[in-house]
Amino acid sequence: MTRLTDLPPAQAKRLAELECPAFDTTPWASGPALSQRRVAIVSSAGLVVRGEAPFRGGDPDFRVIPGDTKPDQLLISHVSINFDRTGFQEDWNVVFPLDRLNELAAEGAIGSVAQTHYSFMGATNPVLMEPHAREVAGRLKQDGVDAVILSPV
Amino acid sequence: MSALGHYLEEEGIATVAISLIRPQTENTKPPRALWVPFELGRPFGPPGNPAFQRRVILAALRLVERDDGPVLIDDFPDDDPRAQPDPAWELPSVPAVSADASAETLADQVAAEIAMLRDAHARWVAEHGGTTVGLSGLSMADCGAYVAGWLRGAAPASPREGVSGPLMLRFAVDDLKAYCLEAAASGPARPSSRQLGDWFWNRTACGAAVYALRAIGLASEDDRLKAVLGNFMVPAARVRGTG
Numbered sequence: 052m053t054r055l056t057d058l059p060p061a062q063a064k065r066l067a068e069l070e071c072p073a074f075d076t077t078p079w080a081s082g083p084a085l086s087q088r089r090v091a092i093v094s095s096a097g098l099v100v101r102g103e104a105p106f107r108g109g110d111p112d113f114r115v116i117p118g119d120t121k122p123d124q125l126l127i128s129h130v131s132i133n134f135d136r137t138g139f140q141e142d143w144n145v146v147f148p149l150d151r152l153n154e155l156a157a158e159g160a161i162g163s164v165a166q167t168h169y170s171f172m173g174a175t176n177p178v179l180m181e182p183h184a185r186e187v188a189g190r191l192k193q194d195g196v197d198a199v200i201l202s203p204v
Numbered sequence: 205m206s207a208l209g210h211y212l213e214e215e216g217i218a219t220v221a222i223s224l225i226r227p228q229t230e231n232t233k234p235p236r237a238l239w240v241p242f243e244l245g246r247p248f249g250p251p252g253n254p255a256f257q258r259r260v261i262l263a264a265l266r267l268v269e270r271d272d273g274p275v276l277i278d279d280f281p282d283d284d285p286r287a288q289p290d291p292a293w294e295l296p297s298v299p300a301v302s303a304d305a306s307a308e309t310l311a312d313q314v315a316a317e318i319a320m321l322r323d324a325h326a327r328w329v330a331e332h333g334g335t336t337v338g339l340s341g342l343s344m345a346d347c348g349a350y351v352a353g354w355l356r357g358a359a360p361a362s363p364r365e366g367v368s369g370p371l372m373l374r375f376a377v378d379d380l381k382a383y384c385l386e387a388a389a390s391g392p393a394r395p396s397s398r399q400l401g402d403w404f405w406n407r408t409a410c411g412a413a414v415y416a417l418r419a420i421g422l423a424s425e426d427d428r429l430k431a432v433l434g435n436f437m438v439p440a441a442r443v444r445g446t447g
Contacts, residue, residue, distance in 0.1 A: 123334020
């Protein structure tokens with residue numbers, strides 16, 4: 052088990068007190084039962100499909116991860132070194148649970164899996180990410196997605 | 205992550221965030237979040253455990269069916285069983301590194317270690333069907349040579365157009381770490397991340413080289429180099445004297 056108390060005090064303090072944007076609204080989108088939802092993964096792990104440009108420090112944009120991407124095609128390019136990568140090396144579902152989503156869709160626990168998934172890189176100014184996030188929202192809606200699981204590292 | 209959730213939700217798409225740091229999530233107040241007691245880097249828990257991962261993802265996704273938001277933070281109850289060490293794991297044997305090794309010696313040891321771990325890494329690739337090495341686009345030998353150039357104080361030019369030298373160094377070091385850690389995890393044992401990290405940072409020439417690069421950065425008068433090598437080489441938990 053790893054909790055903040057397991058981290059070096061300076062890192063734990065920095066993470067706990069990380070400045071976060073204050074929003075005036077508390078949006079809440081409702082929808083059908085989970086068994087009818089189309090689900091996408093949006094990661095902040097700095098994921099890139101092999102051969103594409105890795106994230107650089109501060110990059111606020113996103114990378115596209117097609118639903119037919121194979122595990123050996125996906126890399127983490129996050130600038131931070133303060134998180135474990137050995138789990139992802141062994142099994143991409145630890146960060147990008149596409150196999151689990153496909154199984155849940157096959158069983159009918161969720162409606163379907165999005166055609167395309169997306170990755171940003173955390174540790175980036177959220178204000179700069181906003182237009183890119185809204186662009187992703189438009190792409191997700193075009194794909195019929197009505198539930199997103201947000202995967203940090 | 206919570207900001208992304210806010211923007212997507214404003215656009216009408218229901219989101220649920222995995223939370224690894226509960227105080228941060230409490231501050232940012234996302235529409236829905238599932239806090240998990242796992243290590244940073246493992247939002248869905250243990251590798252190679254589909255049943256456990258499935259419970260995490262279902263616990264998260266079921267929050268989209270609740271109607272008692274906005275701002276819903278639930279807790280996943282179980283710890284990651286893979287956080288425990290595997291006593292059956294055997295540390296890969298690599299030559300000891302002298303604490304006062306010269307840059308030249310260390311550079312030679314890095315090259316030798318890369319060659320020594322080649323079979324173990326090939327075994328990993330065969331066992332897992334691939335590798336996460338590849339950010340730099342260089343072969344492992346070239347990664348080692350590029351890192352060696354920095355160790356010798358040469359600050360070699362980046363071999364990739366549009367990628368600065370320091371950025372290339374970050375990618376090469378990421379690849380070096382991935383290569384060593386994958387090689388070390390090959391075989392039937394299931395070491396914890398701490399076991400693997402202890403081996404890499406305390407026993408290997410590649411780990412010693414990354415520490416040396418950090419020291420080079422911190423001693424540099426170039427502020428950018430100081431920032432990149434000082435902050436993006438050795439994890440905070442592994443900086444000696446703090447952890």
